[in-house]
Amino acid sequence: MTTIAVIGLGTMGLGIAQTYAAAGFAVLATDAVPEARETALGRLRAGLAPRVRAGKLAQADLDAILARITVVDGPKAMGATDLAIEAVVERMPVKQSLFAALEAVVAPDAVLASNTSSLSMAAMAEGLARPERLLGLHFFNPAPVMKLVELVAHPGTGAAALDRARRLTEAAGKTVIPCPDRPGFIVNRCARPFYGEALAMLEEGRSAAEIDAAMQAAGYPLGPFGLIDLVGADINLAATESLAAAMEGHPRYHVFDALRRQVASGDLGRKTGRGFLYPDEPGPAPKD
Numbered sequence: 001m002t003t004i005a006v007i008g009l010g011t012m013g014l015g016i017a018q019t020y021a022a023a024g025f026a027v028l029a030t031d032a033v034p035e036a037r038e039t040a041l042g043r044l045r046a047g048l049a050p051r052v053r054a055g056k057l058a059q060a061d062l063d064a065i066l067a068r069i070t071v072v073d074g075p076k077a078m079g080a081t082d083l084a085i086e087a088v089v090e091r092m093p094v095k096q097s098l099f100a101a102l103e104a105v106v107a108p109d110a111v112l113a114s115n116t117s118s119l120s121m122a123a124m125a126e127g128l129a130r131p132e133r134l135l136g137l138h139f140f141n142p143a144p145v146m147k148l149v150e151l152v153a154h155p156g157t158g159a160a161a162l163d164r165a166r167r168l169t170e171a172a173g174k175t176v177i178p179c180p181d182r183p184g185f186i187v188n189r190c191a192r193p194f195y196g197e198a199l200a201m202l203e204e205g206r207s208a209a210e211i212d213a214a215m216q217a218a219g220y221p222l223g224p225f226g227l228i229d230l231v232g233a234d235i236n237l238a239a240t241e242s243l244a245a246a247m248e249g250h251p252r253y254h255v256f257d258a259l260r261r262q263v264a265s266g267d268l269g270r271k272t273g274r275g276f277l278y279p280d281e282p283g284p285a286p287k288d
């Protein structure tokens with residue numbers, strides 16, 4: 001049976017684990033924080049319970065999804081994986097040392113993938129014994145709902161790894177789009193001015209609520225601040241800083257103080273219970 005490993009059971013990792021398990025794959029899951037490991041299956045159950053109550057998911061199917069996920073102590077217990085996807089903090093050294101630990105235990109043809117929003121895959125591959133098996137698989141939030149997965153090759157990524165990652169991810173119902181190994185790939189790069197102009201207006205004195213109300217009335221499913229609350233202000237800041245550095249301070253990628261202050265305040269959005277708008281204006285519930 002094909003086995004997917006997921007490392008990091010926060011906002012994204014939990015959703016990625018659910019996505020592959022729902023498609024019938026065996027999933028090994030872990031997190032560096034014991035509490036995150038202990039609560040992972042309970043959080044997934046709680047997240048899916050409303051769909052069971054609404055008659056959109058059978059209780060037996062929920063149980064089957066959870067039964068396919070095995071929470072393990074750490075990367076050392078993930079040797080049996082065919083595709084390992086990391087969704088840990090957006091910091092290059094953390095991701096690199098995780099891949100070094102995985103390389104020591106997985107089969108030679110196992111694929112290693114990063115869910116990074118903005119880091120260079122070429123830089124991430126440096127130091128790996130087999131850089132040809134590293135690639136980016138960038139899911140969007142919420143991972144079980146959003147169709148798009150950006151597939152990112154660095155110059156040394158091999159065709160076999162790309163083919164396997166694409167096949168397994170399409171089998172999980174996703175639309176896989178190849179992207180250049182450039183800062184922000186496609187979607188996060190296009191999204192920077194969307195956030196940036198909203199943050200500029202906030203600094204000019206407009207409120208987050210009125211900016212989002214205008215954008216939603218214009219047809220966007222979420223306004224820029226609702227989206228930051230969903231993604232996490234810390235993740236948004238990390239992606240913006242990473243793009244600003246890679247683009248050598250080009251004004252299109254300016255890092256606004258309003259975003260830095262939000263992160264410093266600790267009100268990161270849904271994951272901390274408070275954000276620019278959340279919980280006052282939670283935005284639309286995720287679709288099925």
Ligand code: NAI
Pocket residue numbers: 007008009010011012013030031032033036086087088089090091094098115116117118138139140141230231232235271
């Ligand atoms: P998060 O902060 O919700 O979760 C990160 C998890 O990783 C935490 O549970 C943490 O304990 C764990 N962790 C940290 N270091 C670890 C290590 N060395 N080994 C194992 N577990 C470790 O973060 P989130 O939002 O899930 O983001 C994770 C990655 O996904 C980042 O690279 C981010 O840029 C990317 N991403 C985030 C999106 C979002 O909307 N939040 C969207 C797409 C990508």
